[in-house]
Amino acid sequence: MMDCSRVHPLLSGHVDNALSPREALEVERHLGGCHACASLLNELYKSVAVTRSAPRALAPEGFMEALALRLEQEEARSRQLSLAGLLVWLSSRRAMVWGAAAAALALVALTLRSAPPPSPGALDAPPPEVASVRLVKEHHVALSIASPLEDLSAANLSAHFHADAQ
C-alpha cells in the first residue's frame, strides 16, 4: 500500500482524473484509511470548486491570437540561441520578467477558456468515485464471461471508458 509521501504528489492528478487505473486504485485504497490525505484531497476539491465558481471574464478580442504569435516568436528565437546564448538570455532580467509574464498570461487565458460556468452547489460536489465505477464495470465484464448472449467485446470497451463519463 502506498504511504502518504507517495500519495501526495498524485492527489492533483486524482482530482483531474489523470492517473492510471492502477494509480487511482492505489490512491483510493490509501484514502480509505488515511484522514490526513483525505482532508488534503477535500481541500483540493474545494480549491477547484472555488476556481470554477469564480466569475467569468472575457479576454479582449484578438488576445489569444496575439499571445500565440508572441509565444511562437519567442519559441523561434529561443531555438536560435546557442547554449551559452541561452544562459545569457535566461540570466537577463528583462527576458525573465517577460517570460514569467507570458507564462502567467497563458495560464490565465487557458483558465478563462477552459473553466465551465459555475454550477449551483459546486462547492459541495463530491469527488468522482472513478475507481469504484471502474471496478463494478469490471465485475460486470467478468460476470459476462461464458455467456453465449453477452457481448464481451462491448462490455470490455465500456469498462475502458469510465473516467471521462464521471
Next chain:
Amino acid sequence: MPPFQAPCHLRALPTGLGRVAVLAAACWLGLACAAPSAAQAPRRPEPARAERPLAPRADAPALAPEAARARVLLLRYLREGLRRPFVAHETTRLLQGQVRESQQIVKQAGLGAMRVEYQSPPAMRGEVLLILGRRMLRYVPAEGVVHESRAPETGVLGRAGALVEGLRSGAVRARVVGREEVAGRNAAIVEVRGAGREGFFKRLWIDTQSGVRMKIEDVDPSGVVVSTSYFTRIDLDPVLDAGEFRPGSLSRREARPRPLRTRPLASVAEAQQRVGYAIREPSLPPGYRLVGVWVAPAPVGRQAVILRYTDGVSTFTLSQHPAPARWGSRGADQAPRPRDDRGAIRWVSGGRVFILVGNLSPHAVDRIIASLR
C-alpha cells in the same frame, strides 16, 4: 421479491424431467467440447446441416415458423458455433452518447477457449483477453499486469443449458427477423427477448452453415441499437497456435487477481452477515430475477455488495456500499448523474453509494432508484 436460493446455476434449471433434459443437453455440449484440440484440427468441409428442432415442452403452445427456425439456429450456435475454431477481425461500437469503437482479432480454439487481441483504439492497443472456461485473463500492457477474473456462476455449458431451458419454457423468446451477409457468410438474424417485456433485447447474426455468431446487437426497448460487435473477416478452421491459449502466453510483470474470483454467496442474508450493514434490494423491472450475490472490497469505504439480475437475456449489476464517514457533506444524498453513455450510473442515497451497470430503460432505472431511497 422472489426468494434467492443457491447455487444460482442450479436454480436456473427446471426440476424433474426438464432438469434431466437440460443436463442431457449440457452433456451433449460437453462431449462436443471433448473434441481434439482446435489448434491441431485440420480444415474440414462444411456438410449440409439437418435441422434438429428443440423439442418444446408438452404444455408449450405451437411455435410460429420464424420462432421454430430461430430455435434451430440458436441450438446450432450453442452446439457448433461456440466450439468451431476461427480467427476473425471484429469491430465493436458503443452507440449511446459519444460513439466509441474498438477493433480486435478474435481467435476461438474451441468451447470456452477464446483469445481477443486489441488493435485499437490506442488506449487498448496490445490488450489481450484470454478466456479459458470460466477464467478470464486480461493483459493490460500499459500496466504490465494481468488481471484475472473468474465467472463466478456456471460456465459455458451451464449458461447454454439455462438458455435452452429458457427457450423451452417460453421465458426466452426468439424469432428469425431477416437474413444478411456478414463478412462473406450468410447469416440469419435472430432476435432474442427475455422475460422482461419492456427490456432491452438482442439480435444475433448466426452463420447458417457454421453456427458461428457473426454479429450481435444490444437494442433498447424502442428499437434503437446501443452497441454492436461484428466480424469484418473470418477464417474458419485455421491452424491455431495452442500456446496462445495458455496463460503463460501473456507477457507480464505481475498477476493480480480481481475480487470477484469467489463463488457467489448463498443468499443476500449471508452477504449481509459478512458486510455488517443492511443490504437494500431494488424493486425489479418485470421479468427480472436475482442470479447472484457477491461481496467485494470497495476502493472507498467498507466492503461492497454486488447483486446481479437477469431477465434471461439482458443483465444488470448493482453495487452498494456505505459512504465513508470522512466524506462529511459529500456523503449526503446525491441525485444520480445523467446516465453516462457507457451504461453506468452512480448515486448516493441514505449514506449509501449505489452503482448500476447494464442495459436498462430509463423507466426501469427510475424505478430501481426510487425503490432504494
